[in-house]
Amino acid sequence: MTDLRFGVVGLGARSRLAQHAHKPGEGSRIVAVCDPVEKQQLAARADYPGATSYGDHRELLDLQLDGVFVTTPDDLHEEPAIEFLRAGIAVFVEKPLAITTSGCDRVLQAAYESGARLYVGHNMRHMPVVLTMRELIAAGAIGEVKAIWCRHFVGHGGDFYFKDWHADRRRTTSLLLQKGAHDIDVMHWLAGGYTTRANALGGLVVYGGIDDRMDRSEQRFAEFVSNDNWPPLSQTGMAPVMDVEDLSMANLLLDNGVYLTYQQCHFTPDYWRNYTVIGTQGRLENFGDAPGGVVKVWNSKRSDYRADADEEVVIPAAAGGHAGADPRLVAEFVRFVRDGGATLTSPTAARAAVAAGYAATTSLRSNGTPIDVPPLDATLTKYFDNGQTRA
Template sequence: MDQIRIGMIGATGRGGIAKYWHKPDGKSIVVGGMDVYPERLAAFQKNVNPDAFITTDYRELLERKDIDAIAITSPDFCHEEHAIAALESGKHVFCEKPLAITVEGCDRILAAWKKSGKHLMSGFNMRYMNMFRTMREIVDSGVIGEIKAVWVRHFVGYGGYFYYHDWHGNSKNTTSLLLQKGSHDLDMIHWITGKYTKKVSAFGSLDFYGGDKPNDLVCNNCGEKETCTEASFDKLNQCAFREEIDVEDNNMIIMEMEGGIKASYLQCHFTPDYHRNYTFIGTEGRMENDELTNRVIVKTRRSNTMRQYADRIYEVKEAEGTHGGADPNICKDFVDMILYGKEPVATPLAGRMSVAVGCAATESIRSGGRVVEVAPIPDFMK
């Protein structure tokens, strides 16, 4: 096989990464798209491939013999159904994060993957961002020694727009935003330390969004739209203060990880600014990122060697493409995995473990902060 033929389940939104796969003269081509909204399928054909097969039923996409692989960029609560069906139909699968919205759902996907003999990749594009690749490289170099503490703060400045004007705001669709938004950060903690989380204790609440507004209220028809701080006139315009919203917007997790590492993760969706701040403290130094200046800073502690005089600042290079250049790289990795058997940076097990931590933390939050064990790796994955 010289070229991978790809079908998209979820033709717009995150499905916009199709442009990195559609290379008619290259190693991959996008030949099909599915979406429940016909107007989005029309946009998909216009922007990606005018000759692509389109459908509102994903099963029709899976039945096609001219499709080798499926990219799943549908809503979170659809991932399990779509991924298992695609694997069982004999397709390779790229599944956007989170892998599923329950641990059990993830394990069913992994079981179907093992049985299928096909390739599966989890859509953790942060593993492909220069900022975090730099941090992983610094840890691997040994300059900060053995990691003992991790602190992560996620300021989600567009939290209301991204998560409370549509389906994300209801827990039946997401479980919690610790899976949807936090899955990236939990995975980064795992990837950079090289360790998984064993147990968690967490606290969270719905401190800003939600309320008593009707579930069918949209911003365009609201009498408060001129003064509301969360008014949105985009396609995402359900009221952010409607009754059905029950997903916490302010979360804090404490984690005990393999190797005795202690980690914390803080996530707030009504902060005015947007950035991620990561701090890793080891036996020989501390590493911290600054997204505002695109730098990684390393401080070394007294060690009675020359190393203590060598604090360092890494100027992270800009990269072309969406999500800081990560999207074209993860799309290339998916193709190389199928064509050449390359081990992906973002593995299926990693996708499962971030969901497992998010689910455990959500359980802890909703049971008063008690300590919850993270569901261990299933035996068939060991």
């Protein structure tokens, strides 16, 4: 089997995903890497011996690549994705698909017009905790889903999101969109619907009080992340531009009548997600979101709180980043590039997650005014729901 030839554009922390596609002689390899920062290029060349390096993604357009991983900062997803798609190159775009709803629609339109395959890196659809909850719901453990609540404790938020480009709303819109796109997509998937209306509140309530700032554009991610940075107000070297919220709370109404609540905090001591899914015949909740944690189900009787749930499922172990999700995600993309077919991830779902986050952010910055989500063009919906093939 001839190796598929892939490129990687944007060589920051998330670009390490592409290592799962570098299997020379086994079906795929990384042959080109791209980043404007020389330090990033040097590190990538060590990871991919023989790969050529570039400073501008346009230099990859004529390399006869089979696919490309776009793992740039969020505001640089849209244009490179469109250019590669128009060149007939399959594209893996790290989530979020774009930082605006209209940006997502432009990428989807380019994929539709070119026929090139588009894949969005919503790796949580491959995480064991999410798959465990989805299987329980599909088996009828809690009846018909009516509400989902997600609390996201982003314990590493000060290091991960307030010391570089993530803190600048021009580059992310908000962390309610940037970080929340994962959880909104998961809740949409578990609930079987997409957001039509959102309202939200939030603010920059902790990190905005820190005056110590530093430009880290030439640093690599590992150079400024440490668990020793505690408590939150002891942080130093924050981003020069810091105008996104570190606390946000959103309410979402789906097209099938299900209600969602999403809460995100970037200054907690712990880092994990807690989902509660409530149905017509019970509820389930995860305690821990990594292997070894559990999903508990209460569905047999009324009671006060009881730790002895009616069913308890241990979250299974899996090798690889994000509880085994990253290698599964990349394997699915490589298979999709070669063979097409169905995938757990979905470009329309990725658009729906961004659209919900964008509407919620607009509401948050408008004193909680409810905001309606514009529907996706029916032609695009049909195309992507049909596996990116025309009927």
